[in-house]
Amino acid sequence: MAQSSPVPAASDGGLCEEFAVPSQVEEVRRLMAEFAERHDAGGRRVVLITSGGTKVPLESRTVRFLDNFSSGRRGASSAEYFLDSGYAVIYLHRHRSLYPYTRLYTGVNLLDSLRLEPGEGEGGSGRVLVDQAELQNVAAVLKRYQAVKTAGLLLPVEFNTLSEYLHLLKAAAQALNSIGSNAMFYLAAAVSDFYIPASEMPEHKIQSSNGPLQISMKMVPKMLKPLVKDWAPQAFVISFKLETDPSILLERARRALDIYNHQVVVANVLDTLRGYVVIVTKTTQHELTLTDDDVQKGIEIEEKIVSNLSAAHTEFMNR
């Protein structure tokens, strides 16, 4: 297991003063380091995928919070394609956001998909069967899921609040540093840009009888900078940029590459999230589009994104 050396104050991204350290962070760091080193030793690359939104509390005893639009669909489906491409996957995801493989059955009410097996006597056989018209392809999906689980290729880690996300991402970066350029960071989570410092938060539920609400939020420290510079400087790092206004998208993506000095930005627009992205590097930009024909065949854009990025990762490692 890698010893995680103490991090110099300069590179902690301002985390310690403002955001409480979650209790499980040391245990999770150890698990991630073991996972990365085991698969690295077995000749496998490791990708850390972040997925889902973050909750930003408005009160210390939290009733209200700020959230981001994100089901975790992109992260969950990408995890499957990375597993298909031979990666081991650490899936750092928001509690209850979509999960690899099970995401395929999210819209289905569990009990609508089950049947009591008929049999002798009043109660039937007592066995409960899946109706495979409700959960399509479930036998094949279950086989893939069980194979991944048995091989220990998927390590799930959960977060809920912004604080938990920030500390766990830092721990992950430190844990994966020991495998150098064999590590990829695929930062697909929709992380809040704003938060309320603990010191400025009311303890109790804000009363509506006090009249209209004024909220004043500070900017969340950018983790990408210390991640690339200090925590995992040899890794292949991909961030995501979501905009609603297509006219500013590419400029924002290029600016992020300049500021953070990482390898790739996957740029996308809210309205066309599932059908169009641009893979932007310092010197190139490459559009990926899902055609009507692709959609007919059940192809997802994440398959194309992952195929593009795993090839780029190979090139990066060979340099």
Add this chain to the structure above:
Amino acid sequence: MAQSSPVPAASDGGLCEEFAVPSQVEEVRRLMAEFAERHDAGGRRVVLITSGGTKVPLESRTVRFLDNFSSGRRGASSAEYFLDSGYAVIYLHRHRSLYPYTRLYTGVNLLDSLRLEPGEGEGGSGRVLVDQAELQNVAAVLKRYQAVKTAGLLLPVEFNTLSEYLHLLKAAAQALNSIGSNAMFYLAAAVSDFYIPASEMPEHKIQSSNGPLQISMKMVPKMLKPLVKDWAPQAFVISFKLETDPSILLERARRALDIYNHQVVVANVLDTLRGYVVIVTKTTQHELTLTDDDVQKGIEIEEKIVSNLSAAHTEFMNR
């Protein structure tokens, strides 16, 4: 089917100017009215349960929103006890919050609970079975769920944003007015007190490069007042009051009864949500507590709440 007469401007709770009408509202109103009248004719009472939090968008093309702590657990479990007590239930719930019966298996990953049935040949029998150690009591729960479904006793209606909730609640109140005191409103949803008017909302995603965020929110119109006064004046109406500070709880509950003139407030404190509530009326207050012994036996506080309120509903109808 009841004709829904046009609502006078004075009693629309300020909805029309500020909150867009969701497209499905007329169709849902018709379904709810038919449901209520069918069960009323069959001698059954009808309860409308609201459940889950509400999303309040910060941008018109929404990336960020304000949300409330609420899993929908109280509404989902209460629905089951109301069904057990002979009510027909309209379940007006936030999309993806907990659902009656299926809520019992929320923590379980679907694919972890399934097994491929062994059999001849490489692929086994091709059937998929539920592992009943993972989904406890699933055969019994499935039987209850299917019986409720077959008898048409549960009408689910979904909302997502605050706007949708407000319009659907109004439609529900108008739809249930025709069955008079046979209708109960059990308003357990955690509804935002604050929102940003469409006219003051930026169209595009707020840029973090603009610096810290100032949000200014208006107060959401209180629907309880027109509901009790104009939309369903004969119904038995229960609201919920959640506080984090126990010292102000009862005073707030009494104040709500004075202002809105409805029948019951179920008052509860965030820290003891699952073990303690006070049922407050204009003249009484009654504490309900879950003992350690109750917890051992798997009794839930919602069973006690529903038993108390359905008795109070009977008294109310007989007056």
